[in-house]
Amino acid sequence: MPVNLSAPIASKLLAVPGVELAVAQAGIRKANRHDLLLLWLAPGSSVAGVFTRNRFCAAPVTVCREHLRNGSGIRALVVNTGNANAGTGALGLANARATCASLALQLGIGAEQVLPFSTGVIMEQLPMERLLKGLPDVAASRGSANWLDAATAIMTTDTLPKAASRVVSIGGESVTLTGIAKGAGMIRPNMATMLGFIATDARVSQHVLDALLGRATDASFNAITVDGDTSTNDSFVAIATGQSRAPAITGINTPDGKLFARALTDLSIELAQAIVRDGEGATKFITVRVEGGATVEECRKVAYAIGHSPLVKTAFFASDPNLGRILAAVGYAGIDDLDQAGIDLYLDDVLVAKNGGRDADYREEDGQRVMRQAEITVRVLLNRGAASTTLWTCDFSQEYVSINAAYRS
C-alpha cells in the first residue's frame, strides 16, 4: 500500500510542446500491457542524463552514455519494461544498439539520435523478435499517448504510476515541466534512480541543463533509498525542447535560472518521494534528517546507515519505538571519531535521546504516538559541525519479502 500517494490525474499532467508520446504492447514479459514507450522530441531539444554508478550497468545505459557524448542531437527516447538488459554481455549491447537502429529507421533519424532504456528482470536477453515488432507501432502512433499513459507504461513492481507537472513563469512567459518516474525496489540511486524523465519546453542549453540536472538529482533521486540495492539501470533524463516563447535560461545562477532550478528540483523531489511512498511493501514514509555533521558526506553515511538498517525499518513497520536501533545504526555508520556523548535524537518533535543516552524526560508513550503515524521524521543531531542532509526512505514489511520472493513468478 503506497503511503499517501494516489494516481496522477491525466488532465493535471501538462503536455510539453516539442514532446510527442506513444505507447505499445510488445509482449516483452507479460501480455496485454503497454511495455514500450516512445518520447519523440522536436529538433534542437537539449537532453541531459545521469546514470547509475553500478559497475554492472545495463547495456542501454552504456549506449545512452555513448549517444549523449556523441552530441548529434537526440530525437527519440525508447523505454521497454519487463527486461532490464543488464548482465547480458556483448549480446545485450548488440541488442540495445539494434533497438536504436531499428527505431531510427522507422523515424528517419540516425541510430545515435536514439536513447534506449530498459527495466525489468536482470540477466536475461531481450526477446528481440517481439521488441522489434513493437517498434513500428510506437513510431507510427507518436502523439497519441498522454503523460499518464507514459507513466503507466514504464511501471514494473510499482503499484501506481508516478507523474507530476509544474509551471514556472520566465520573462513573463510560462514554461511547463512534466516528469514521470518508476521504481519501487532495487532503489538506492547513486546518480539517479530507476528511470525518471522530465521534459520542459524551456530553452536551456545543453551545458546549463547538465548543471541543473546534477543539482536536482542530488536533492531528489540521490536522497532516497528503499532497500539499499543500487540498480543496474538507474537513469534520470531531462529534456528541454525550447518550444516555449520564454527567454532562454543562460545560467544556473541567473534569476531565471534559479526560478527554473527550483521548479525542476521541486518536481524531481516529488517524483523521487513518490518512488519511496510506493516502495515495495512500504507502510510508512520516513524522513531522516541528520544535522550538525562535520561534512555532508558523514551526514549521508549516518542517514543511509539508518535508512538501510533492517532492524530500524522493521521497528517502523511495527510502530515499535525500539529507538536504540537508530542509535546503533548511527554508531556503525563509519564515523571513526564520533563521540556518542554528543548525539541527540528526535522523533518528530519528541526528544528521545540526549547526549547519547535516553533523555530523562522521554516517555515511551510519546515515542509510540509518533511511531503510529504514516509519516515520521527522524532527526539526529551530531553536534560536531554545520553540515546536514535529508534522506527519504520507507519501512520494511513481510510484504517486501513476499514481493521479492515472487518477483519472477
Place this chain on the structure above:
Amino acid sequence: MPVNLSAPIASKLLAVPGVELAVAQAGIRKANRHDLLLLWLAPGSSVAGVFTRNRFCAAPVTVCREHLRNGSGIRALVVNTGNANAGTGALGLANARATCASLALQLGIGAEQVLPFSTGVIMEQLPMERLLKGLPDVAASRGSANWLDAATAIMTTDTLPKAASRVVSIGGESVTLTGIAKGAGMIRPNMATMLGFIATDARVSQHVLDALLGRATDASFNAITVDGDTSTNDSFVAIATGQSRAPAITGINTPDGKLFARALTDLSIELAQAIVRDGEGATKFITVRVEGGATVEECRKVAYAIGHSPLVKTAFFASDPNLGRILAAVGYAGIDDLDQAGIDLYLDDVLVAKNGGRDADYREEDGQRVMRQAEITVRVLLNRGAASTTLWTCDFSQEYVSINAAYRS
C-alpha cells in the same frame, strides 16, 4: 528454523580446568529463565577480548576495555541477557561499574578484575535492583553449571544454544578448548560478534593470546553477517587458564602455536557459523566466496554487498535463481575500476555468468537445482588479482520481519 544446526549435547562439551560456571535467574526481562552467567577463572588466567567497532558501544564494552587495559588479572566474567545497557549514557556506565563492584565484593576480588557483558534491548536502563539481587546467587553457586547451561543462559532471539569443544595435543599433553556464543539478529560483527567466549586450559601468555584471538576473529566472527547491523555489544573473549600440563604456547608461529591456532580458529568458525545457521528467520546457509580480487579489502566489499542485499537474500529464500541480483550487487560494491566483462559467477558447481553475461550453456534448471538446497555456495571470480575472501550469511524471510517487528513485545 535453524539451518543444519542442532542443540549441543551437554556430555560432549568438555569442562575446561580453571573455569567454573554458574547461572541464575535475575528476572531482568523475563521471569523463569536463566539470565545471568558467571565464568570464574583460576588465578593467572590470560584473557583477551575483541569488541565492537560501533561508536555507540554499550557501557559494559567500555568497562571491559578499561579492565583489560588495566592488566590486574581478570578473575570473573559476568553476562546478563534481556538488556544491552547500550544507549544509556552516564547512568548506564555507572550501572556497569556497580555490577562489577558488587560481584567483586561477593568474590573477594577487585572490581577491575571483573568483565561485564550485556545483551538484549537497547536504550533502556538495567533494572539494577533485580540484577544486584541475582549476583550473590551466581557467586555462591560457582562450579554448579556446565557449558550447555552457560550457552543457554546467554540466548536472546537464538532458537538454539551454541557451544562446541576441541581437544588438541600440545607436547604430548591434551589441551581443551570450549566455546559458547549467542546471536541471531543485529549480526554484522566488526571485530567480533554479539558475545562469544572460548576458554582453554592451555598456557598462553596475554600477548600471544591477543594475537591468536585476532587471527581467529578475522576468520570467523568477522566473516559472517545476518542483517548488516553491527551490534553495540559485540564481544568475543578468549580465556587461557594455563591449568593444562602441556608446555606453554610461546608464539603464534611455533609448531605448537600453529596447532593451537588451528583449533582455536576452527572452533571460532563453528560458533560463528552456528550464529548464521540460527539467523533470525533463516532457511538457507549461504557461503559467499569471492576470488581473484586485487586486494582482500575489495573481495570483502563484494562479499558484503552480496550478503547484505535484501534482493539477493529474498531470492535465496524463494529458491529463485534470479541471479542477476548477485551481479547487480557486485556492480555496486564500490570497486570503482571494476570491469564487468571480467566477472564470472558460479552457484556451487554451476557456471551462471561468464565474462559478465549469462553463460551460453547456463540452464535455468541447473540454477534452480542448487537454489533449492539448504546450503549454497556463491562464487564470484573477479579475475583481477590473487586475493580472496569467504563470508557466511543466510537468506531473508518474512519471518525475519516478524521477529524484529515483535522483538520487544
